[in-house]
Amino acid sequence: MDGDIVVGIDSHKDTHYAAVLTRGGRRLGARQFGATAQGYNELSEWVETFGTPASFGVECTGSYAAGLTRHLLERGMSVAEINTTNKHARARRGKDDALDAEMAARHVLTGADAIVPKSSTGAVESIRMLLLTRESAVNARTVALQQIQDVLITAPVALRESITYKRGKGAVEACSRLRPDLSRLSDPEQAAKLTLRTLGRRASDLAEEIAVLERELDTLVTATAPTMRAACGVGPVNGAQLLVTAGQNIGRLHSEAAFARLCGVAPVPASSGKTTRMRLHRGGDRAANRALYLITVCRLRYDQRTIDYMQRRRGDGLSKKDVIRCLKRFVAREVFNDLVADLAGCGSMSAEVDVPAARAPSGVR
Template identity: 50%
Template structure:
């Protein structure tokens, strides 16, 4: 009976088809470990198994945004306190080895000790919908860039008869011209005809990708504007930047305890870089680099077009700060505005 009342902590190492769970007591002693299928039925069996060891305090889960997303949603729905656990660093793995039971026990002990204390994203609201739409758009943008590079590469190495007819054309005209090239399928052993066929195929792909990106933008703009109107109204914040910042914050921004937590998450928290008589800070190289890039975009836009920011840059430059240091300060100030806007937007969503 006493064993059923003892507090226990779980740890889960997630994979595509199976999850490995472990349970430890308050002293970190391993009480058991077992593998379960990564299915709704497996989630129910896993939770029942964890609770069979005692009073479940919390569970540390690896990969809550990937393989463990479904499990995390189920456990959160069952009222389980979840903790997001990073994978062990290389030094730990070299000394202790690597296996599913070892990783599950490490996740449980990290949650127990407080070393892992991050709250995972719930992924059940409009922000998750925006993230999914942005995944498709981002893939199309990357594919378009690759296709355009292929197009220019083919033109650069094309026979003179083909290259001379396309030289100097602006991009829209170049794509249209290449997509309308006539092809002789009976002469594809000739480099000229083969190059024309390749150019037409790549240009047609580029046109389709432009259409796909335009459709993604039409879907994203109203979703972002409806979810985060205050964030979208900030100077320099467009739908793409707002979508990225929303995806970084997640559907449960209460996990960001303060603007400092958001700054750290975005890699905009200043890191001491002092030595001797030199007292300075540098940019944080960690955090969500996509969110950091979004802050960079806002800062760059304001430095070019916002009079208030331009005055600030001039003043700080006269004080002897380099551009990179001014950018660091601007990012931190921008995080303050972004955090306030995010909190206001999510408060409005929760009361709607």
Template identity: 45%
Template sequence: MTIMTVPPAAANPSGNTNPGRYAGVDTHRDTHHVAVVDELGRTVADRQFVATNTGYRQIVDFLHDHGPVLAVGVEGTGSYGAELARILAAAGVTVIEVMRANRQHRRLKGKSDPLDAEQAALTVAAGRATVVPKQRDGLVESLRILLAERTSATKARTAVLNQIHALLITAPGDVRTDFHRYHGQKLMDVLARTRPGPGDDPDQLARASLKRLAGRHRVLTEEITVLDDQLAQIAARLNPALLATHGVGPVVAATLLATVGDNPDRIATQAQFAGLCGVAPIPASSGRTHRHRLSRGGNRQANHALHRIVLIRMRFREPRTMAYFARRRAEGLADRDIIRCLKRHIANEVFALLTHPPADPLPGPLLRRQRQALGIRLTDAARTLEVPYQRLRRLEPGTRTDPDLVHRCQHWLEETDQQRLKTA
């Protein structure tokens, strides 16, 4: 019997001497370290670059020299790696967001810039990192910048307001008596108009300090108003349907838009968006116990925005929200659990508006033209439809959407038009 020895198959039968490779980048403030690995996880090359525009171009050339690179894992795409991620995406490179190396790997292998870059590349090659980072080159990035400024201004104004109230509590008796009957914005206006006298006694210094704090409060309020106007203008350009949704204002709309970034298509499903916003319950079952626990992760600003939508709809007794509350209360759920469920439903609604905004214009302006053509005043229309005047006033310019009210208005205007044609 003849025994034939079959030679082992070639590692690369296609003959391609330079198959697809993966890269990882460990980002820092001044330097970025890049490592390239092959399809088997072996390090091909690594090099350190300065974190400047020249260094970013050198990184692109470095990747092309050791390519084709299928994907690049970048640490810190929201901080030190933000500009690098923008440049790599513009160069046609697939960028994947990579978290820091796990503690077990660092304990066994150690930590250094080359090791962290290599680990980032291996994470992408193994398919453990699949998150596409947010693009930061459009109007949504402008919203993020404005939101960050508004957050700091809001916190500063709150600190000023707390300091004013604390000073009024401990101020001399005459100061407390003079301003005790004022509250809110009226208190700020009165304090700003005061004219403290000269002197360094506690009474006069307290009055002078309160006047300066009130002036600081006014400046911060004016700054927040300007920021809100800018947020509203940009949000209306990006997604007018989202801004017109009941319970969504400029800040909430900007927060939700900034959550998904300039590339909302990177979020494929409603479940992914719910997990991103921290409203997707996490399984916590074991054995015969089947339950879910509340998610404490996700983007907390987006979670807070969804919570505000629920509260506003509850406050103004939005019909769908109140019907859902009544049905779930009848099932024995507590209000807090119902709010959690509503946040998930609203997340699904918001996800549809973010990823597939309606191309059709909002019906509000069309209703206003029909009403004006019939010579009907807005107050008369609100009285006939038995709805609050403000609700109808916000519907017509497109700042709010209400499908039920739109249907009622269209039906009523058509009937009115037909009746006038018959009597003419």
């Protein structure tokens, strides 16, 4: 780590607090800056008055400090993401922005809890934004469909019976075609028609929005990670989620075991007495864990090698849930190997990544 000072950043929505320490741990200064382009420049110029920065320890590099992180990386600075704080030190010393910034800098000095932040300047960041938008649209559509059913429960009998025999898209289309009499909204039947028509059209619009986003996601995911996208069971949404979890600079993950841990599919012992078994730890990115599960379920239906593996392990005495846990771990390995191959040309690899010699098969051996 070159440089004679380290900098800690306590980030907030509108302001960032910076603290500068020597390599020996002596505090040189602390100051607050605005979370704007001008503030980022002022922070960089202020830090350089103390010497050459060796590294920046920044909290919330993927949210409040995303802009500052991009600014520092563009200037060639070394940035470490600080995710945890020392609770014992906080209990002894108290808490304010200056102390939090200083603690972030001390984390950099010790090397504790500091990781390489995700890159937010490539296609994966675009995929993350589209995936976030699709998720909110799916949630809103679900709410609209549920409200249609709730309204139908108490709607007048004739109106309810004209719609409830339909299911799914048919019910939404029937609600969208209703023609309420706006001059008679004091009549509950007319009010129910207006409500159902509004909810039906909302659900239809959201369904169209979801379809557009999924098409664009498919295009981006296929262009960014064609090897992973071509694997059995990896669709545009699940592929997008795994890309977002790994990040554009996948070199920050030192091995496929680290990726498995990040996705919550790393095995941990769960034995007791005469029972000897393993389970998957319950941490990690639960959205990525769900994506791996859906890929596994898809392969259990369409991939013959996965089906054969299930039958063989069931014959060994494992339960179906235990076999699925094993399969999720295998899928995580394959996805990581595919992502390493796909993202290698993005300038995101590092010497710490264990690059596989060959791509793993899409099925399970």
